[in-house]
Amino acid sequence: MTGGAILPGATLGVLGGGQLGRMFVHAAQAMGYFTAVLDPDETSPAGRVSHIHLRTGYDDAAGLAALARLCAAVTTEFENVPALALQTLAGHIRVSPGADAVAVAQHRAREKAHFVHCGVPVAPHAVIQTPEQLAAAGAELLPGILKTATLGYDGKGQARVGTRAELAAAWERFARVPCVLEQQLALAFECSVVLARGQDGAVVSLPVQRNLHRAGILAVTEVHGQNMSPALAQQALAASTSIANGLGYVGVLCVEFFVLEDGRLVVNEIAPRPHNSGHWSIDGADVSQFELQVRAMTGLPLTMPRQHSPAVMLNLLGDLWFAHGDAPAAPRWDALLRLPGCHLHLYGKLEARRGRKMGHLTVTGATPEAARATALQAAALLGIAPF
Ligand code: ATP
Ligand code: MG
Numbered sequence: 001m002t003g004g005a006i007l008p009g010a011t012l013g014v015l016g017g018g019q020l021g022r023m024f025v026h027a028a029q030a031m032g033y034f035t036a037v038l039d040p041d042e043t044s045p046a047g048r049v050s051h052i053h054l055r056t057g058y059d060d061a062a063g064l065a066a067l068a069r070l071c072a073a074v075t076t077e078f079e080n081v082p083a084l085a086l087q088t089l090a091g092h093i094r095v096s097p098g099a100d101a102v103a104v105a106q107h108r109a110r111e112k113a114h115f116v117h118c119g120v121p122v123a124p125h126a127v128i129q130t131p132e133q134l135a136a137a138g139a140e141l142l143p144g145i146l147k148t149a150t151l152g153y154d155g156k157g158q159a160r161v162g163t164r165a166e167l168a169a170a171w172e173r174f175a176r177v178p179c180v181l182e183q184q185l186a187l188a189f190e191c192s193v194v195l196a197r198g199q200d201g202a203v204v205s206l207p208v209q210r211n212l213h214r215a216g217i218l219a220v221t222e223v224h225g226q227n228m229s230p231a232l233a234q235q236a237l238a239a240s241t242s243i244a245n246g247l248g249y250v251g252v253l254c255v256e257f258f259v260l261e262d263g264r265l266v267v268n269e270i271a272p273r274p275h276n277s278g279h280w281s282i283d284g285a286d287v288s289q290f291e292l293q294v295r296a297m298t299g300l301p302l303t304m305p306r307q308h309s310p311a312v313m314l315n316l317l318g319d320l321w322f323a324h325g326d327a328p329a330a331p332r333w334d335a336l337l338r339l340p341g342c343h344l345h346l347y348g349k350l351e352a353r354r355g356r357k358m359g360h361l362t363v364t365g366a367t368p369e370a371a372r373a374t375a376l377q378a379a380a381l382l383g384i385a386p387f
Contacts, residue, residue: 006072006094006298007309008032011051013071013199015058017044019347019357020274021077023282025050026289033298034070036070038063045347046077058085068092075251075297078153079105079272096199096297097251097272104247108149108180111235118246120267123258126185133172139158141183146170149178154355155216160184188262190268191228191258192221193240194278196292196302197249204292204302205239206285208233209277211256212387215353217317220387221277223284223373224368228259235265254278267330276315276357283343283362284311309341309364312375314384316359321352330354331382339374339381341359341365 006012012028014021017039025035025046037044047053052070056063059082067074073094076086084150086099104110116122126137129148132154146155146167159170171179190213195205210227212220240255240257247253252300254275256268265364278289285306287295295302314315321328330352336342346359376386 005300010034010072011036011070012294013038013067013074013238013299014046014077015039015067015074015081016077017041017046017050017053018077019045019359021046022049022347023279023288023290024077027288028294029083029292031294032127033090033294036067038067044348045349048348049144052115058082061088064088073297075076075271075273075293077273081190092348094299097249097253101249102272105270108147108152108269109178110182111269114246115243115267117241118156120243121264123185123266123268126181127178129178130173130183134168137167137181141181142167143184145182145184147180147182148174149180155213158172158216170262185258186251188259188261188263191232191236191257191259192275192277193236193255194252194275194281194289194292195240195255196252196289197244198296198302199299200252201245202302203244204304205237205240206278206281206289206305207307208236209280211277212218214385215313215355216290218276219315219384221280221313222311222372223280223307223313224371226368232263232265236329238268239265243267251296252289259367264289276360277313279345279360280311280313280362281305282345283308284309284364309366310368310371312363312371313320314361314363314375314382315357316346316361316382317354318352318356318358320382321358322354336361336378338364339378341371341374342378
């Protein structure tokens with residue numbers, strides 16, 4: 001559906017109640033919208049701060065019907081929402097991103113095919129759905145990473161394989177579900193682009209973000225003029241725009257890249273929503289990725305975000321709650337918040353678990369050096385390894 005903008009006062013819906021949904025709700029409410037979250041978990045981070053929380057499954061007909069009745073537009077905060085749910089809603093109200101684009105992001109093989117179609121380089125890879133394809137996978141793909149085609153996140157559904165025997169064993173362990181085998185690349189670093197594309201095709205984006213992953217999970221994002229060469233950043237922005245255009249995308253999209261040791265840029269994957277690597281924009285830019293999501297879904301104008309402060313974002317994983325033993329204890333936020341430019345975000349999750357994203361800390365500073373120095377002090381206080 002197209003047409004005029006949906007203005008503040010209307011109710012906006014989001015499928016999924018995790019931290020991304022929570023920060024979307026915060027942005028929407030700040031702009032004067034009412035919000036509805038659909039998530040079966042009664043303690044979900046977004047459900048607890050939304051005006052309305054529908055506690056049903058994502059394929060529950062009554063839940064979806066209620067969402068369509070209550071809301072003027074709906075978006076999503078996680079990529080594994082059933083495509084059918086988006087299609088059903090789209091019959092009644094404005095839904096962004098669309099089911100077709102989400103379906104591409106949900107499937108690694110389709111995603112890679114789309115990148116190739118857009119002329120953006122990808123890692124050498126093979127789709128593995130049959131024993132014949134397994135046997136035919138080229139030797140140049142080893143050592144490699146076997147990834148399930150669907151449902152992977154934070155490094156889950158992935159196995160590093162060095163030999164054909166390990167590859168075969170890993171595929172068995174994944175119960176022979178469709179997979180993609182990727183050559184393991186020599187990475188210099190990783191980066192990502194968060195952009196928003198409107199119904200009219202206009203694209204705006206945040207500056208390119210440099211990301212450090214640890215054990216398959218994002219640990220640190222740095223955004224400032226010294227994080228990569230302008231030429232490389234330009235290349236990443238252009239590639240991201242063509243990927244979004246090729247999907248006819250409407251909404252916020254994140255494109256993750258690898259920068260190889262030889263300097264080449266390779267696209268890794270896309271997320272059809274705001275992304276952990278864009279969280280810094282709440283505190284470091286004049287338009288956050290969540291405000292962009294609100295603007296894109298309502299048809300409000302998209303203005304180019306301006307970064308006003310160099311920023312370093314540290315993820316706060318549940319591991320930090322176990323620094324002093326097996327009984328979980330929250331880090332000393334009071335000591336941390338003595339540091340200048342620290343913006344603490346906690347997602348209201350009731351239970352800390354290792355590897356669970358409990359919150360994030362964005363450190364802003366007048367210069368990249370200042371932001372980095374304070375972020376390193378914060379990391380030391382929290383027990384996060386230096387970067
Ligand atoms: P996300 O949490 O971003 O959804 P994911 O589980 O979907 O993660 P990927 O982004 O595919 O997984 O991989 C996670 C991390 O593993 C990457 O950020 C990178 O550090 C590493 N990695 C993945 N594929 C490769 C590769 N082909 N070569 C080298 N490193 C890789
Ligand atoms: Mg990833």
